[in-house]
Amino acid sequence: MSVNPGPAARGPLQPGDRVQLADPKGRLHTVTLERGRLFHTAKGSIAHDDLIGGPEGVVVTSSKGTGYVALRPLLSDFVLSMPRGAAVVYPKDAAMIVGLADVFPSAFVVEAGAGSGALTCSLLRAVGETGRVLSYERRADFAEIAEANVTTFFGRRPSNWTIQVGDFAAADGDGTADRVVLDMLAAWDCLPAAAGWLRPGGVLVVYVATTTQLSRVVETMRDQGCWTEPKASETLVRPWHVEGLSVRPSHRMVGHTGFLVAARRLADGTVLPLRRTRPAKGAYGRDWKRPGESVGDESGGISDPAG
Ligand SMILES: C[S@@+](CC[C@H](N)C(=O)[O-])C[C@H]1O[C@@H](n2cnc3c(N)ncnc32)[C@H](O)[C@@H]1O
Numbered sequence: 098m099s100v101n102p103g104p105a106a107r108g109p110l111q112p113g114d115r116v117q118l119a120d121p122k123g124r125l126h127t128v129t130l131e132r133g134r135l136f137h138t139a140k141g142s143i144a145h146d147d148l149i150g151g152p153e154g155v156v157v158t159s160s161k162g163t164g165y166v167a168l169r170p171l172l173s174d175f176v177l178s179m180p181r182g183a184a185v186v187y188p189k190d191a192a193m194i195v196g197l198a199d200v201f202p203s204a205f206v207v208e209a210g211a212g213s214g215a216l217t218c219s220l221l222r223a224v225g226e227t228g229r230v231l232s233y234e235r236r237a238d239f240a241e242i243a244e245a246n247v248t249t250f251f252g253r254r255p256s257n258w259t260i261q262v263g264d265f266a267a268a269d270g271d272g273t274a275d276r277v278v279l280d281m282l283a284a285w286d287c288l289p290a291a292a293g294w295l296r297p298g299g300v301l302v303v304y305v306a307t308t309t310q311l312s313r314v315v316e317t318m319r320d321q322g323c324w325t326e327p328k329a330s331e332t333l334v335r336p337w338h339v340e341g342l343s344v345r346p347s348h349r350m351v352g353h354t355g356f357l358v359a360a361r362r363l364a365d366g367t368v369l370p371l372r373r374t375r376p377a378k379g380a381y382g383r384d385w386k387r388p389g390e391s392v393g394d395e396s397g398g399i400s401d402p403a404g
Pocket of ligand 1: 183184185186209210211212213214215216217233234235236239263264265266280281282283287
């Protein structure tokens with residue numbers, strides 16, 4: 098088995114399992130179970146032995162009488178509490194990346210940059226035991242953090258995961274990847290390498306944090322000419338408060354994380370048919386011409402945004 102889901106993903110709690118203890122206010126403490134050990138909180142201590150051998154989803158009582166709900170952390174819990182080098186891809190975006198990229202069991206996925214390894218965990222889960230993930234990370238110190246986090250999450254280092262320290266922009270792909278996922282500041286510099294790795298029909302998903310990055314990535318992809326029309330999106334998740342008659346959106350939400358751009362790799366030599374939809378008036382300024390139109394041909398109907 099190349100990937101396991103953690104020390105024990107189900108069944109009775111065992112030594113070595115990570116457990117999250119939630120106090121009555123919802124504050125979380127993560128402990129790794131060891132026989133004979135005590136976990137100390139301001140509200141008394143909890144004996145690991147009270148949990149070992151029993152089911153998760155129980156309430157364990159501290160020596161001062163406070164109840165804690167004990168559960169194995171989900172991947173999303175782990176990602177939000179794990180040590181970070183670089184900023185992580187949040188669970189809502191990781192879920193969208195796996196979905197938009199259509200990552201499937203047995204897929205070969207190439208990822209850059211690995212950062213803290215948060216997205217890597219989602220990708221490894223999605224490709225399953227028969228798939229493979231190759232992660233690039235430019236910084237050796239971040240690669241070490243990613244390695245530690247992925248190893249902690251899966252309980253051991255997945256044998257179907259390779260992390261390569263280096264600049265992905267300089268990587269020579271062999272055109273065999275089913276999916277490529279990019280998450281770095283200057284993702285546009287890495288688009289040629291992404292095209293080099295992806296097989297025809299493969300999916301590229303790029304995660305960017307700002308509108309200026311989004312624009313540059315999409316325009317660079319169009320100029321490259323080896324992608325289907327890029328689709329850009331943003332995922333907003335609005336939690337709701339549901340209590341009696343008070344049923345309303347939460348007052349707080351994660352306002353912004355990033356944007357996603359998705360496209361498919363065209364076969365080499367393929368030229369897309371002209372886009373049927375015209376850019377919005379003024380989108381590219383007065384000199385823009387549809388490819389194939391001569392300069393001076395006014396049929397593009399582009400107005401000067403400045404009037
Ligand atoms: C925002 S972090 C990635 C976070 C990661 N996806 C996660 O979920 O933990 C961006 C990472 O890309 C790396 N990076 C930037 N440019 C790169 C390149 N050209 N090749 C490889 N890694 C690069 C940075 O060092 C940084 O660690």
